[in-house]
Amino acid sequence: MNERPIFETDALIAVDIGAYLEAHQSKSLLRFITCGSVDDGKSTLIGRLLYDSKMIFEDQLAALEADSARHGTQGDAVDFALLVDGLAAEREQGITIDVAYRFFATEKRKFIVADTPGHEQYTRNMVTGASTADLAVILVDARKGVLQQTRRHSYLVHLLGIRHVVLAVNKMDLVDYDRETFEAIREDYATFASEVGIENVTAIPISGFRGDNITPREDGAPSPSTPWYDGPSLIEHLESVELSATTAQDRAFRMAVQWVNRPAQDFRGFAGQIASGTVRPGDAVRIVPSGKVTTVAAIHTFDGELAEAVAGQSVTLTLADEVDCSRGDVIAAANDPVEASDQFCATMVWMDETAMKPGRGYWLKLGTKAVTAMIQPPKYEIDMTRLDRLAAKTLELNAIGVTEFATDQPIAFEPYATSRELGGFILIDKFTNATVAAGMIEFSLRRAQNVHWQPTTITREEHAALKNQTPRILWFTGLSGSGKSTIANEVEKQLALMNRHTFLLDGDNVRHGLNKDLGFTETDRIENIRRIGEVAKLMADAGLIVLTAFISPFRAERRMVRDMLPEGEFVEIFVDTPLEVAERRDVKGLYKKARAGELKNFTGIDSPYEAPEAAEIRVNTVDMTPAEAAQYIIQQILPLK
Amino acid sequence: MKALTHLERLEAEAIHIFREVVAEAEKPVMLYSVGKDSSVMLHLARKAFHPAPVPFPMLHVASGWDFRELLAHRDRTVAEYGLELIVAENEDAERDRINPFDTGSALYSQAQLTDPLKRALTQHGFDAAFGGGRRDEERARAKERIFSFRTATHRWDPKNQRPELWNLYNTKKTVGESIRVFPLSNWTELDIWQYIALEEIEIVPLYLSGPRPVVERDGMLLVVDDDRFRLRPGEVPQTRSVRFRTLGCYPLTGATPSEATDMNAIIQEMLLATGSERQGRAIDKGQAASMEDKKAQGYF
Numbered sequence: 001m002n003e004r005p006i007f008e009t010d011a012l013i014a015v016d017i018g019a020y021l022e023a024h025q026s027k028s029l030l031r032f033i034t035c036g037s038v039d040d041g042k043s044t045l046i047g048r049l050l051y052d053s054k055m056i057f058e059d060q061l062a063a064l065e066a067d068s069a070r071h072g073t074q075g076d077a078v079d080f081a082l083l084v085d086g087l088a089a090e091r092e093q094g095i096t097i098d099v100a101y102r103f104f105a106t107e108k109r110k111f112i113v114a115d116t117p118g119h120e121q122y123t124r125n126m127v128t129g130a131s132t133a134d135l136a137v138i139l140v141d142a143r144k145g146v147l148q149q150t151r152r153h154s155y156l157v158h159l160l161g162i163r164h165v166v167l168a169v170n171k172m173d174l175v176d177y178d179r180e181t182f183e184a185i186r187e188d189y190a191t192f193a194s195e196v197g198i199e200n201v202t203a204i205p206i207s208g209f210r211g212d213n214i215t216p217r218e219d220g221a222p223s224p225s226t227p228w229y230d231g232p233s234l235i236e237h238l239e240s241v242e243l244s245a246t247t248a249q250d251r252a253f254r255m256a257v258q259w260v261n262r263p264a265q266d267f268r269g270f271a272g273q274i275a276s277g278t279v280r281p282g283d284a285v286r287i288v289p290s291g292k293v294t295t296v297a298a299i300h301t302f303d304g305e306l307a308e309a310v311a312g313q314s315v316t317l318t319l320a321d322e323v324d325c326s327r328g329d330v331i332a333a334a335n336d337p338v339e340a341s342d343q344f345c346a347t348m349v350w351m352d353e354t355a356m357k358p359g360r361g362y363w364l365k366l367g368t369k370a371v372t373a374m375i376q377p378p379k380y381e382i383d384m385t386r387l388d389r390l391a392a393k394t395l396e397l398n399a400i401g402v403t404e405f406a407t408d409q410p411i412a413f414e415p416y417a418t419s420r421e422l423g424g425f426i427l428i429d430k431f432t433n434a435t436v437a438a439g440m441i442e443f444s445l446r447r448a449q450n451v452h453w454q455p456t457t458i459t460r461e462e463h464a465a466l467k468n469q470t471p472r473i474l475w476f477t478g479l480s481g482s483g484k485s486t487i488a489n490e491v492e493k494q495l496a497l498m499n500r501h502t503f504l505l506d507g508d509n510v511r512h513g514l515n516k517d518l519g520f521t522e523t524d525r526i527e528n529i530r531r532i533g534e535v536a537k538l539m540a541d542a543g544l545i546v547l548t549a550f551i552s553p554f555r556a557e558r559r560m561v562r563d564m565l566p567e568g569e570f571v572e573i574f575v576d577t578p579l580e581v582a583e584r585r586d587v588k589g590l591y592k593k594a595r596a597g598e599l600k601n602f603t604g605i606d607s608p609y610e611a612p613e614a615a616e617i618r619v620n621t622v623d624m625t626p627a628e629a630a631q632y633i634i635q636q637i638l639p640l641k
Numbered sequence: 642m643k644a645l646t647h648l649e650r651l652e653a654e655a656i657h658i659f660r661e662v663v664a665e666a667e668k669p670v671m672l673y674s675v676g677k678d679s680s681v682m683l684h685l686a687r688k689a690f691h692p693a694p695v696p697f698p699m700l701h702v703a704s705g706w707d708f709r710e711l712l713a714h715r716d717r718t719v720a721e722y723g724l725e726l727i728v729a730e731n732e733d734a735e736r737d738r739i740n741p742f743d744t745g746s747a748l749y750s751q752a753q754l755t756d757p758l759k760r761a762l763t764q765h766g767f768d769a770a771f772g773g774g775r776r777d778e779e780r781a782r783a784k785e786r787i788f789s790f791r792t793a794t795h796r797w798d799p800k801n802q803r804p805e806l807w808n809l810y811n812t813k814k815t816v817g818e819s820i821r822v823f824p825l826s827n828w829t830e831l832d833i834w835q836y837i838a839l840e841e842i843e844i845v846p847l848y849l850s851g852p853r854p855v856v857e858r859d860g861m862l863l864v865v866d867d868d869r870f871r872l873r874p875g876e877v878p879q880t881r882s883v884r885f886r887t888l889g890c891y892p893l894t895g896a897t898p899s900e901a902t903d904m905n906a907i908i909q910e911m912l913l914a915t916g917s918e919r920q921g922r923a924i925d926k927g928q929a930a931s932m933e934d935k936k937a938q939g940y941f
Contacts, residue, residue: 017909025835029647098802100783101776103829110647112827124804131806246644258660263693271689273657273808302688312645314656314689327664351804365809368664424807433813435803 027105028243033114033129033162035153036139041170045139045208046102046115049235052215053104099129108239123398124351126153127438130160131424134244137166137234142175142205146188151196152384154189158196159347159400159440161420164241165193167203168234173210177225195387202237205229244420248311252336253277253285254414254422256367257329261316269300269316270325272368275421277333278310279317287323288330288412289340294321328369330412330422338422340410341444347382347402347416350395352429352436356403358394359526361560362436364407366425372408372563373427374530377523379403393523395437404445408564416440430556463543467501471540471569472637476549477558477612478575479604480590481582483621483629484549487575490630492547500545505532507550520601526557533561540569553603555610573633574615579604581622648836652685655824657808658787659689659771662822663696665812666769669822670727670762673699675707675715676888677844678773678825681833684842685824686771687722698725700761700770704753705730706741706890708866714845729761741892742871753890759795762819769812769820777829787826793817834911838904847885848907850899854878861895886911 012020036042102113114129116122130136136157140150157165167189175181186203193201205226206213212223213233222229232240254275261269279285283296299306300316309315317331325331332338350356356375364373378401381392395401416423427437464471474491476484485506492504511518515531518524529552536546552558562570582604583591594602601607612618617636619629645653662669671686673679686695701715719726731739731753739752762770776783786802788810803811812820825833837844854865856876863870865878870892872878883896884907901907 013909013912017905017912020912021835021838021905021908025646025648025839027647028644029650098784101827102783103777103827105829105831110829110832128804128806132808243644245650249643258657259664261690261693267692269692271660273653300692302691308643310643310645312650312653314653314660316691363813365811368661420807424809426806426809426811428811428813433811433815435806435811438804438806 023107024105027108027110029110029112029245030135030238030241030243031112031114031133032135032137032238033116033126033133033157034137034139035116035126035129035157036170037141037144037147037149040139040141041208042115042139045137045168045170045206045214046113048208048211048214049111049113050102050104052211053106099125106235106239111238123152123156123349123400126156127160127349127351130157130162131420131438133160133162135164135166135238135241136162137168139168139170140185140189142169142171142178142181142185145185146192148385150189151192154193154198155196155382155384155387158198159349161416161440163200163244165198165201166234166237167201169203169205170208172205172212172226173207177205177212179226179228182226182229202231204231204234204237206234245312248276248419249278251276251311251419253279253283253331253333254338254419255279255315255317255331256369256412256422257325257327257331258368260326267318268322269318270331271314271316272331273314274309274311275367276311276419278308279315280308281305284334285319285331286334286337287325288332288338289410290324290329292321292323292325293334294319294323296320328367328411330367332412338412338414339444340412341446342407342410343404343445344407344413345379345402345404345442345445346425346439347400347442348378348395348427348437348439350397350399350401350437352434353397354429354432354436355397356395356437357526357556358523359530360554360556361408361430361563363428363430364405364425364439365428366411366413366441367422369411370428371411372560373405374407374560375427376404376406402442413441413444415443417442430559460541460543463541465543467543469500469543469545471543472545472571473536473540473561473565473569474545474547474571474573474633474637475536475552475558475561476547476573476575477552477615478577479579479582479609480551480602481585481587482575482577483626484551484575486626487573487619487621487629487633488547488549490626491633494630494634495545501543502545502547503539504547504549505536506548510550522601522607525601526554529554529557530560533557533564536561537564540565551603551609553607553609555612558612571617571637572612572615573617573619574612575629576611576618576620577622578620648832648839651828651832652688652836654808654827655682655685656689658810658822658824659686661810661812662769662771662820663690666820668765668767669697669769669771670700670765670767671695671697671771672758672773673701673715673726674773674888675701675711675718675845676773677833677837677848678775680718680842680844681828681836682771682773682824683718683722683724684840695722695724697771698727700727700729700758700765700767702729702754702758702761704890706753706869706892708845708847708864708888708891710847711845711888714843718843727761727765729757731757741890746893749890749893762795767819768814769822771822771824773825774823775825775828775830775833785823785826787823788812789821789823790814791819791821795819797821830911831908834904834908838908845888847888849903850882850884850901850906852880853883853896855881855883855896862898863894864891864896866891886914 034042100115102115104111114133116126116129138153140146169182169185182205204213212225216233216236255272257270257272259271261271279296281296281298285296286293297318297320299309330338358375358377361372361374364371378392378395380389381399381401383390392401414422423441425439426435429436476488478484488504492502495502510532515528518528532548536548539546586592590599593599594605603609617633619632690696739749741749774782786805791797855862856878862883882900884899884901885896899910901910
């Protein structure tokens, strides 16, 4: 069966290693992903590819045989699946539960395979594996045909921008290599694929277990078991598919700046990996978002200066003029630059156990830029099986939805459909540091792409100077009844006596006006704080000392407001009154109601209070009176000039 | 139009990874074992930051039982490229009690390699450490991320790794946590050798065949590198033409009989070989999941 003519130069290894190496030095690299349902034979197929391309050594084969006897599911035969099922826990369960990367090579190409699981709950892993793949092999069990999971996987493959799909109809040996069965599955899948938008499908009848139509035969004929099949073997197809890295060269030049290389005064190089296009010394380029235009002076590498560099290469550029350019900026072709925006519509795949919190600020990393992004509630969630839109208020683990978001500064981008490099992003939770979502930018929400901040003549510094003071936001946080409003009021009174211009924003008062449309769910509380933060910031821009008294129970929101302001301007004041004391006082009778179940989501009772970890100032109303606390706070913040 | 070869793509990817870490980490370090993978990593690091010097130190975990040629190569390389070298070793008192002849392999690697490594990372406050691990080496490695997170006690939790999408690496961490970064994740052993040949990277001569004093023990060919080697009754070192596919502590690393004295011959032997490269390491024997267990404890 396995003549392995794909390794025809193997004979050279023994007789002329130099010629062999020369033949193998200029291979290209194809990354692909395999996806299928449990028991579709994915691991067996990959094990077979590794085995057939001689990636398995004798000691590994011996270990495999021992493992096959212990855990194998193929009777006495060697279970190839055990070759690729990596972690001990998984081996015992007999399933793969994470993304594993495998390597093999043929005469023409080196391959990196992302092996991803078939379980429904592991959308996250499949998206991860698909993000770097040029091609997807979708496995279908010939006995079962196209399943719901096949449809989900195909949707994800398309979503992640994979243009080449192989429908591998596996286990043909178990349906007696029946042509009708194969054709029926092929047609069934073609209908679904065109609905999803997948254009390029190659269906191949295979048996991973028996090795049919995996590798080409010497005479170019299909496996003798499928004489009716006249297409390529899986390997032949993988060897001939066009690489996206090559097509990226046809697009306009873009490079995200990773690192500024300044070894000496006279050298200032911008290091990065070229996302698309080609670049030559003398090319006119534009720095985005600043918009400055200059030309490329030289392309530096360790191996000397280059006359040209192309997509995929990591280089260091020097520019003809001293323009402002740093990590996160994109250097782009001047006559066809990328856009910059701070408002987007994107498809997001939620990857964390904790659901999306609309309104909360997350880190967003796109290219080499990290910014804060404020996520809106999803416009809709997508049902991957039926391709329907579902109403949704948030996205749970493994859910996919379309969402709008705003960033705290403009970023250079391209739609994901144009560029994976400048259109794909991840979201990072600011507290757990977990990667919580993957996103693909659809378009910018800014109609006019050139709208930037309107520069005002009177700056915030001038506003403050007129008032002869330094703006501050004194952010009081603490439980209900802890004494925030009382102390804040006292602080404001004393500051007024000192001729300072102040304004006190109080929780209850704001809810009567600006935020009267908001309730007390977690999402609403986040939006409440976001609005207050924005208002406080405007007031600080006007030169005021702003005092805010809100429970503001979540660290993430307090941090969000802190991040909006210049360093040092946000002063977090923790009114650290214990819950027992606040509850005993119960000035507004709210604790009583909450305990009785009449008030939902009450902080300290059935909703958490996340105490500050490093508040600038900490006071309480047990050891000090409100006046003493206020006095103490003022001592800490003076001189305020 | 220029199609990048697989080695050019792997090189560009590794350079991108090096630069991301230097741009985002506070205090990176490179784990420099002086082996072939480390030599490739160092070469890539020099490429990534050229014309600036490599902007982080090299950390070598020396067990005290390293090949002399390896230490000489290390010192020569460090001097030639003007690198900062930190050598991590087990504490003296304990080092005297532990040796590769009497101590079991699990305790030995914990005491001489894993513990000194963890101590050095903590002492210097390194928050990112480059390692030469490759996904093709071993099954547990195949699922390792390129950026792999360690708790403040340097433990690896295979169930709690961050998804890694596109070429976007999340480097955020809290105080005490660190990242192990593997720029060679997607390289295979053949890629490493081809790249060494192509780029003419200098490696420890032990990888090339030469006449060396050898004893055969428990199915392994061990080179008697110095007079601390304890010969068993009846063992007489014989001069044989051998080389190493991997370099660990000399009394624990098996050599292979070989006549390969240049790079092409090495690759030829490798392609015709029937055993994987870790076969020569006593430390990796034992139960199939041993690498996974060791990684969980902080081994690279």
